[in-house]
Amino acid sequence: MTTTLPRFEPFSPDVLTHPGGALAEGPLALGSAGYTVLSFELATAVLRDKRFQNAALKLMEDFGITDGPVHDFRSHSLLMADGPRHLRLRTPLARFMGPATVENIRGALREIIQNLAAGLDPFAPVDFHGDIDRRLPARVYCYLAGAPAEDAPKVASLSERTLSLLNRDPSLTPVILDAYEELFAYLEALVARKRAQGLGDDMLSFLIAQRDAGKLSEDELFNEATAMLEASSVNTTHQTGLVVWTLLRNREIWQRLVEDPALIPAAIVEVLRLYPRPGVISRIAAEDIELNGTVIPAGSDVHVAVWSANRDPARFENPTEFVLEREHNQPLTFSTGSHNCLGQGLARVEMEEVVSYLVRHFPNAVVVEDGTEIGQAGGRWLVKSLTVDLKA
Template identity: 65%
Template sequence: MTTTVPAFELFSPQATDHQGGALPDGGIAVGSDGYAVLSYQLSTEVLRNPRFANSALRLMEEFGINDGSVHGFRARSIIMQDGAQQLRLRTPLARFMGPATVQNTRDVLTDIVTGIFNDLDNKPVDFHAGVDRRIPSLVYCHLAGAPQSDAPKVQELSERTLALLARDPSLKPDILAAYDELFRYLNDLMERKRGLGLGDDMLSHLMTLADEGKLTAQELFDEATSMLEASSVNTGHQIGLVVWNLLRNREVWEQIVADPIWIPAAVVEALRLYPRTGVISKIATEDMEVGGITIPAGADVHVAVWSANRDPERFENPGDFVLGRERNQPLTFSTGPHNCLGQGLAKVEIEEVVSHLARQYPQASVVESESAISQTAGRWTIKKLTVDLGPRS
């Protein structure tokens, strides 16, 4: 059994000098923030093992959020549950977010994307501010049966609450204020829906389950909070990252323009190379062996998705963009019992944006000098993405 664990500071600026996959001494390492899981195989094992619990509550507590309504929500939230309780809370959302809902949302999404692009000038545009940030919140409003005019508020609340993932304790006051605003918004939205009559949207579905006694009032509110919290910020950045990647890879872009059938495969490959959620953090609930290393109970275990997605043991020529790559199953949306419920919808959102660009703006390109994209604390982040759309087809 291996007894020496290689050192690796996962959250340091130098971490991404590592090209991906296991280190010479193994697929798991240790640093000041805990254990780092770097290989695809071990990352998959950890993500699928329910004995590794989500660390979101610990992160809140490290921020000094140790009690109150926000701490209570996180402790009860679906990402903190496992076993029968997790399955019970996840099932209503999973059924609603299935292939039928995703497919039915395509027509609405096409209209949303078309409307946003129709508002743009033909001069170079800030794609992040003007396009990718706006789309997910509009989709949320459709799914939740909320007015489209609520979309800017939804976008803002998602961005401010999930600022927690930036691991910057100075953001604590605004994070707490954002959750308080989110709670008030949801209470108001559900009152409005009661007054107008419930429909066939996802929030109405959850409210009906509560009316039928299948969810408690608290579970309804927590599920609705989780749904809004996760609705916008990560998907918005991921849309932009895929567009940024494709427009800079002109050979691939020309193939997409010539034959749009390649769009789904191109999106998956871009998701592999540039995952918005670069690290998924867990806590070992008991002593466990991973890759020949014994991880003690209570230890922080960080799955480096960006490294696993570029593991040469899993992906041939992992740093290259390979259109039509076989067995292309990146961990961008996680795997196992806590995989992302909205991944099907997120992929469709990305595909619709790429499809519209390829069809209407085949000569679009990134203005590198006016774009700012970086990887910090394991996450790819867009500060600005300037795109010259070129002539409209």
């Protein structure tokens, strides 16, 4: 059975005028970009259904990148793998990025944040996005990958430029290709240096050891290392800024965190629900699939509007409100199913430690609205600027 679907454009500038959840006509819509899934229940079903494949390669091809090393990387990457190969590639990284690693890194995180914050002026408004948000994830990547800390600006730039693909602006193709070429060269040099100097207990050494043990091919080693670097910084950068922006503007919630820092993890999850950086997760129907009474033809683009699912009144009571004690709060910000985000535990801990630092050292901090701009591009939330008066 096929029904007439309402129109919806998930990447339009005014998309947030939709409050969240299903439209009056239902949870599935159709527009110039393809199908859009708006409800939490249907979004969860699509993200867990292996018949809907990752759209990253098609997006790259839409940019005119249809062959060459960048296309080869994406077509053989973990994002595009399914079945036994996906499990084989994902399992080692999932173990390395598991809860033990995440908890063990807290001490290093606190030291990195303290070093970054040492340059802030406690008596004047500071560029929190530039000084903390944009610098922290790349420093964490260098720590985890066993790269020199001074490489952090390069890592941040490479992550931002490669993933500018998600802005859905084909004019950025030359920027993207140049960034990947630079990223490949950087990783080749870093891997060669590690092999020459001896492996450690870092993530890149771990992948090299997997290759030497015959569990990964040389191409798979570089593909996994590339995927980890490209995803290392830019999304966590913006999500951290969104967390700080949201919590500092809600003074009642902020005061509760100051009085009881144990509430910080729950506060982070609620911000992730309300302001998810990956606002849209795109999939492609690998075959004809019936979805909510509509047959989605094979090859169709299906966009899961994460921000809408996260604000679905059928799943979340008072969905537009910040509710610190919200029960069973499991938003789709990091996706779900077999392709959920490998680095979500680390990203949460980074955000928790940033908020914890502010709570401990600058409990009176406030957002300077004139120096702050939050926007959207390609269906994703982004921090254009974030100015904070620390009020020491």
